[in-house]
Amino acid sequence: MTFAAAHTHGFLSPTGVEIAFLLVGLATFGAALVTVTTRQLVHAALWLVVALGGLAVEYLLLTAEFIAWVQVLIYVGSVVVLLLFGLMLTKAPIGRSPDADSGNRWAALTVAVAAAAALVWVVVDAFRTTWVDLDGPAAGSTAVTGASLFQNWFLPFEALSVLLLAALVGAIVLSRKAKAESSSPPVNSRAATGSSPSVPDSRNHPIEGNGRVEGTNPVATTGLTHAADAADAADAADAADVTGSPGVTGSPHAPSPTSTAGTSPAQQQEGAR
């Protein structure tokens, strides 16, 4: 704050709240590192819970209690659950997946370490003589936050509610469009066994396009024998027949039974391979 305050503090005599902040910060940073380096995708989401919970404790230590509980409610409570649902919906592998990191890992590590070094140097140099006064009334209690939010920040608050509504509608539209394309299994199976001459249609198609992309080499795909194609078509027809009754598929990752109809044949083919 001021130089007068700076003389009353010292680098080498940390207070109790500083020690607690340091320990929780080390745990948070370690959890974040494990989150971005682990090869097990579900473990990454669970370590993200540890990192976000540690940040909530840091908010509490900074006397911002309302932010801390909002962090626990929204991040740990809903965002991580959404991420776990996303991992399950995209059929993420449960065990170790060797291709979790891309090929430019070392370039990314170089960029991140350089950015960390620059940022830490700048921040430490800039705030060397700055102390936060945590005594007295809490700076972020619910009364203080609510008063400032509804006195000074009312219009942005309402605009934010409109943004949340727009995001909600957008998410529904994005999900519903895919559902409308595949909501009728007989039409879908007809399209699967029928010819699809247009290029985007054949590429976007859940059965033919994805099965080929996931499964085999494209060059080998073009050289497939007639018998293999017939077997593929029979597989696709069987899968489409199974998904004709949406409850039978029993896939645990669908918000509504009808939305599984389009995705299930491709996934069943992947499972068969």
Next chain:
Amino acid sequence: MHLAYPTVLAALLFCTGLYGVLARRNAILVLMSVELMLNAVNLNLVAFDVWLSKASRETLHSGQALTLFTIAIAAAEIGIGLAIVLAVYRNRGTSDIDKLRDTAEGHESEGPDSDALTAGSADGAGKAEATA
């Protein structure tokens, strides 16, 4: 509390998220790294707000209000992002962002492969109709 503690932690968390965004291959892991970066920014905002609200008498608590807005926007972002990832997964069968190269330029080898692939799948569809 020395202000360097929260700011250094925020810088380290931001760079961890930066590494995750650059190095991860699964789209959902990239979203997790984006969440880490947003949280680092939130920690910075809260620390500066606590510092400035004690340093001066009259303050609008802009840091904490902005933190709340950031958290809400992050929730909206994760909802839309997951909807997009799921739509991509439905259409492509993968959430691997290294394979989403349709708009990439300068990779001419991608063109004939994808052409052969779509031609092969269309061909296979035609044969399937013939055998059916």
